[in-house]
Amino acid sequence: MTGKLHPTVQSKKKPMKKICILIGVVTLIFSCKNEKQTITEEKTVSPISEISDKQPVIAILGTFHFANTSDYSAIVLEDGFSPKRQKEMKEIVAQLAMYRPTKILVEREPSYTDTLNLQFSKYLNNEFELPINELYQIGFRLAKKLGHKKLYGIDKHMNLGDEDLVAHLNKHGLMDSFSTTIKNASTYGKKHTAYLKEHSIGKTLITINTKEGEDFNRNLYLDHILTSSELENAPSITYVTNWYKRNIHIKHNIDRITEKKDRILVIIGAGHSAILNDFYRNSNVIQYAEITDYLTDE
Template sequence: MKTLLLMAALVVGAPAVGATEPNPALMIVGMPHLANPARDIANTKVEDVLSPRRQREIADLVDRLAAFRPNHVAVEWETANQAKLDQRYADYRSGRLKLAADETDQVGLRLAAKLGLPRVDAVDWNQEPPGKDEDYDFVAWMKAHGRGAEWDAFQKSSQDEADAKGAFQRCHPIADWVRNYNDAAGTAQLTTPYYTIATFGDTASNPGAAWVGAWYARNLRIYANLLHVGGAPGDRTIAVFGAGHGPLLRSNAVESSRFTLVDVLRSLPPASTPSC
């Protein structure tokens, strides 16, 4: 134990790696899941982004992000599957691939190709956390402990918010979608529910807190992967991720003091008036 305490003291007292060098720049672009994978607690129904109107809007968004001049584009793709992403990117650049409707293709691959980057970096980690499934199954716990109605109300409220997002998106260009997920109000809306989920348990067993902890751990792994990809002085990275990751990745970047965080809102046009 004394050895561990000494090691901790040495780490705390040591200067940060590269502290005397300028921090690399990082922009987090939190996106709705454009392809409607429906894997979240509440899911926003996104209209077809392959329509001519939405394709023009995505092209404009990519042009605006390109002005940041990143030398890395990182996406929500498992690091273990980098080779598959490399092949997908190569196929797109050679004209053999029609882009899918998801944000990895529509924003990540497009942006990297526009800039002539040699690759798109896979920085996600989404494996099973340690322990048993029931350690994280807060829904089953709530139903087994007489709190099923509380869970139902939480889920309904979350879906109502997602439906409101969908209604907003139908009447606004995609740049406004991005703004809506990355401004202060959007960030608060994304982070607050985790503090409720963390109460879905008791002092003996708290699968809600365990689940939130696993979510935080996943994002710390993504942060570490981003540092591996774009952590050298002078690096400029854009990370295209589902919007729910945005608040934690931005927090990790700032609190670690390893990145200079660049606000994506600076790359967007002024908010538009609704079209419907």
């Protein structure tokens, strides 16, 4: 996910790690350093030709970070470059190709789109090896398979108000109670890490994109961050408001890219997808497709 509490948090008793709970469950990381590189790819297939002429369609894949992070709720992939995991990633790509997306949108800001597509062009010419990052491992492979010429960045970076929230919690002696939220996030990450060790990446993505997974990511903000202080104008209100504002900006970026005959695929952290799914499920202008209709657990 990508809304984090970055500042170092301290209670009166002992220092705490950075509270990176809001995004760590399942999103793309913007700076994935020390990423290794990979492998050759299968040939491309013909571009999509048959598209609905009624309304555009959107499907949203909520992900965890293939490149491991230090977030409390991070799901850890230990062996992303192993033959087994690489095979699983290619299987996910084959499944998503059945959705027939005409545009692939990823968790990068629009200003990064030119750099992204320079990388993609090099990848098509076998001059760019894919880092362990779902944007590349899934997004680039799928775009190549479908004969796409580009991908699209739709993220929006914002200061959510981390420092104000942390200062408020410390000032009012609320950090110890807030640690329960951190613990819940950590438990969620560990639970899914254990699941991933025994199951495929595809099966893990299915569990993340269930109602249970969406509810966790949404309610982390609404049931826990928002209620971390009872004061009328607490920074927690601003924090959660900014988180929703950020996702509204992302929705706007999606909408302005979407054309009448498009089948849009969004690849984004599950902290975002939980909210974006709410936005699009009841839309009157864009048809919504459940991503789990295209992911199989076989």
